[in-house]
Amino acid sequence: MQKRAHAIWVIFFSFFVAYLLAIVPFPEWAMNYRPEWVPMVLIYWVMALPYRLGIGSAWCAGLLLDILEGSALGLNAISLVILAYVTLSLHQRMRMFTSLQQSGLIFALVGLNLMLCHWLQIVTGQTINVSLLFLMASLTSAVIWPSLFQLLRQIRRSFDVH
């Protein structure tokens, strides 16, 4: 926007890795505990570079995730758009948060994301799951967030992504 983009490929690469981690097969019992990598990476980049990534990029990321997971087209797109919207409106506050506060917020945001996906899956008839065990993923995401945040910040600074 205001400046030439620099090292944008780092963002693409981080999303690529997130997609990988999102579809790598897990053992059956661990399925519900898989952290939500794509939403977390999206939250990070929207928070760090709100002028570069916004609602449109969140939508594209969601569509790609839909294709990867073989779910109804637009399902993850909706939830990621809402996630990006909330993050964009909170990003200045989020930068000031301590890592514990951030983790709490991530817990809520990822939980919201999971719940939305679940509702949409039920509406489109994709799942018949009635247990809420899948929400455990938001807990693991919140636990992982501080280290992911540190890692992505290191990467962003060393490659000077903006």
Added chain:
Amino acid sequence: MAGYGYNFRSRQRGTPAIDNTLFIKGVALEYRALTFIFLSVCIMFADSRFGYLEKIRFGLGFATAPVYWVADVPTRVSLWIDDVFVSRTDLLQENELLREQLLISRRELQLVDSLISENNRLLELREVTQSIGGKVLPAEIINMSPDPYSKRVLINKGARDGVVIGQALLDANGLMGQVHEVLSYTSWVLLVTDFHHVTPVEVNRNGERALARGSRTTASELELEFVTQTQDMRAGDLLVSSGMGQVYPKNYPVAEIISVYADAGQDFAVVKARPLAQIASTRHVMVVLEKETAPIEDSSIRDPAAAGAEADASLPLPVAQGQVIRLAPTPDDR
């Protein structure tokens, strides 16, 4: 540019922290979000209700191919390591075992030839023509659905290899599922254990027909629907595909009944079955490329009409067919 960072110190250092990020929100943000949500809802509706977006899905599938490829690397590396670092004695043992299996299979194949001709004679008597086997395409399972309630797997063959929607997937032991979404290099297969999937089956012992629906839970099981209390089904019975519904070829083994619970107070018995295909453990599968649609169509149209009368007459047949077909997809068929 640390100026756009969110750590407090860099702001105090006097870098221009007040930037355009202050002004990117406002009314525009809400409208943008709503627009994209509306767009997504439209897409979802068009995709799940009408299937308008097959082309777009297919196109975007190209973008996802490398992700699947990389995600499969660890498995391939571990398989490669297994292959390379295997001791000589292990190889010899495996070789011996395979030789034995080959010998047994050869013997069974010898019997198959005579059974095929016998079967064809019997079928001719019943004025039903049916070819056995069909072309198969070897494939590998490279991923599975991240949702444990949706039982789907991804195979490494797609439109490029001639896979189309509706083709059956087998492993060495039985029927696994059907192709329900084709991308260019990969395809999604709906397993027989998925809740949305219903397989028309018949009991191999006596030809009783039933519909096998996937389990509602995460368990890898099938439930037979609408089985009356008087139908003759026992634990241990082999269920083979009946060819009705024209999706699956006839007589492939599907499952084995594990429990029959008949409560006199209920309308239907609760019959559970375990799929024969090694869904959780196998990697090597086969896609049946050629279905014998026309003959099956004949028989399935005929069957419901004369279902009662035919049940007795068809008694000896399914047994013989079941034995024959189970051996059909040998490597020679490719």
